Amino acid sequence: MTPEGVNVAHPDKLFIGGRWVPAHSGRMIDLISPNTEQVVGRVAEADETDMDAAVAAARAAFDHGPWPTTPPAERIAAFRRMVAHLETRVPELAKAWTAQMGGLASFAGPMHGGSVMALGQIAGFAEHFEFVERRPSMAADTALIAYEPVGVVAAIAPWNGPFGIMANKVAYALLTGCTVIMKPSPETPLEAFIIAEAAEAAGIPAGVVNLVTGHRDASDHLVCNEGVDKVSFTGSTVAGKRIASVCGSRMARCTLELGGKSAAIVRDDFPIEAAAKMLTGTITMMSGQVCAMLSRVIVPRHRHDELAEAIAAEMKQVRIGHSDDPEAQLGPVAMKRQLERIEMYIEEGRQTADLVTGGGRPAHLNRGYFIEPTLFANVKNESRIAQEEIFGPVLSLIPVEDEEDAIRTANASAYGLNGSVLTTDADAAYRIARRVRTGGFGQNGLRMDFGLPFGGFKQSGIGREGGPEGLFPYLEMKTILIDGMPSTL
Template sequence: MLLPAGVNVLHPDKLFIGGQWVSAHSGRTIEIVSPDTEQVVAAVAEADEVDMDAAVAAAREAFDRGPWPTMPPAERIAAFRRMIAHLRGRQDELARAWTAQIGGLASFAGPMHGGAVMTLEGIAGFAENFRFVEQRPTIGAAVGLLVHEPVGVVAAIAPWNGPFGIMANKVAYALLTGCAVVMKPSPETPLEAYIIAEAAEAAGLPPGVVNLVTGHREASDHLVCNPGVDKVSFTGSTVAGKRIASVCGARIARCTLELGGKSAAIIRDDFPTEAAAKLLTGTITVMSGQVCAMLSRAIVPRKRHDELAEAIAAEMRTVVIGHSDDPATQLGPVAMKRQLERIEGYIEEGRRTADLITGGGRPSHINRGYFIEPTLFANVDNTSRIAQEEIFGPVLSLIPAEDEEDAIRIANESAFGLNGSVLTHDAEAAYRIGRRIRTGGFGQNGLRMDFGLPFGGFKQSGIGREGGPEGLSPYLEVKTMLLDAMPGTP
């Protein structure tokens, strides 16, 4: 089957179920379209409901009767480190796959995927230091033990914007805690999950511990609804997250949800205008604005609003828009046609409710591909759709505030609570403001993220956390054991 140059997936026409590469029940394929050229660059097997059930059954068998859940943690860690070694040797392939599938900049793809592999090493380290069995004081028996046991079969569902790092992290936490996992990547970016499956196979993991099914929405929903799934780990839209939460809630299944955002950057008076313009422009164009934690609202003092609008617009006009494999490109395409049309719909909405300062159209020098100019709206009402809804593109809303208290109010006036920032040289002020912003993450002077620390959101931005040693807990159940004596091998 068709694959991007330099990507050497062995069985793109198969699914990985129960330790075997098997044909899809549907007999259909999923085509991946390059956002740079609008041409098909890859194709993989399409799983249907029958395949989803088969993958869950294989994972169920591996968890209920296989050696993986009861294996000493050190043995699981050693096996996972063999997977990491395999993935480290394929970083260039992972980078090429990402660029080909969603138009991520080639200049950014290498460091991004190298960093993702390093993060996996960190997660293995968290597992090494985790106490899966610990003694606790008790008045109910001679010995009290707190035992952390794997939650079971995990459905890991990853989005298209960061497909390798997000899926690999879910798989890492699931495997290191003793779970079996069914990977369901986005149909737009399946290739990274194939490489992860090949890493599991190369590492010699028991059959069914890692499974891969690539399908569209209906089949994915069927996977989530399967009663053999003990936990769903999902990263994606809040709309889809609500559906998953309702399904899991109906049978009290566990779920971790990392959902959308509409994060705000508050600009204080001590932060220079030109520096703010460069920072905000450089941020909104990262991954073409397709980042859940993106700082897409800039809250500015009203007296500085116009000068900041002018400076940001001037900076945006210097951004180099081009194909993702050109090293000079600063802003590549958005991931797919429907995403481009979604962004254009929000831009039209913004024209009716705010002042369009720059951008808003497709670049005139490119006649093919899913490209959009960096776009700035000023005098934005924070209650408007462009300020309240996640656009997921290079569109920045400039919102005036009367004072710092008003800025904090505006930042919190959102259904989302994923990330936030304050632009200031005063660390004390940054801390004070950050403690009042209702978000799961907050950084001084820009979009700051560290996946070695917990990541997740307040409000409709999600449930639970991924990252850091805290990322192990959602994949574990806690059992209290009260015994008459200490066992020989706790």
């Protein structure tokens, strides 16, 4: 069973070793619509036995199969066939995202079309990458640096951007010669099924791409399997810490893209009305469920009340509706537990800050996981709503004395994923960007380019994804010192 318009051939099976096979557990995972709270699909549920089978298949394909030693040009050609297949399925990917996660249909098409285009860009990075390069050496006539695949990769993606995040992990793994086990979120697994079908259609060798869909215990079992050489994880900091500890215990590699509590600093030169429109449009994007979301607004104290009033006015105009409503500007959050989490933080905020607008469920929607865009003012930066990732359309307005205080406040966080400054002065934007401890920073809003490195400082993660630099976490470097140049590299 799959949502209307999503044509997955084998939702009741797993993809292991090049075959669609029944799950060992015999169980299914229900997919719940955030709009209606009704079941819209079911997929097979993998257990520990299935996880081990997927690792064994990926291990065999890496240790004994042709993929790791296939010339890069051939790997790139095979991957481009996958991309061509995915291009034909953008409408399905969009419908899957809307049905499972509640993302707005008006945004789903461009989002997934852009994600597929980005895969072609990643293939281009691999085409220009020197997998073997010569270096000068005092120890040998010929010194070569060979970049070799790290091995079997467990790719674990979250529910908010399930296609783009998983597809990027698979792209970098395949293009470097790794084999991969996809473990999507149990709330949004359909995109990974489509990626598996694309690998099958492209003729990727058996065992190179595998798919297992399971809950937390089975996922933890996958991470703990010693046949996994690297874990690429995007998700919560709590889960990331667990993965880091497991990988550290056996020196497995890991890339972790984790949470954030990113700040937008509003300078005196930026107009209040423009700031209010920008910040409201940002916090309602994907219902606030973006790791790099600008959820803290740091503003000079003398502008605080005026900005709070302007943001509240903008938030009250936001149209809340079902994901397939072309007029909707804010859809539901992804699941019941997420809605309950947001409501818990809103209640916490009522005790420690001023609730300016929002904070409740929309009166006109009595079913679905909907919450009003919410603004808190006079927020203390040390409070929970300013320090912890809410992952919903909740904005905290924090007053400060001056620019120095603003930078100090922005940095007073366990996270360091993203940031912004709202200013018309590019020199000031650069100066502040260099002082804020985050992996990304943009002038005038939430700005990200996944063709460039993406990742965080501090508890926002380890390593980078995106850009040509995204190839390195999937590679090991080998130094070769020999007495002459080999005839072939």
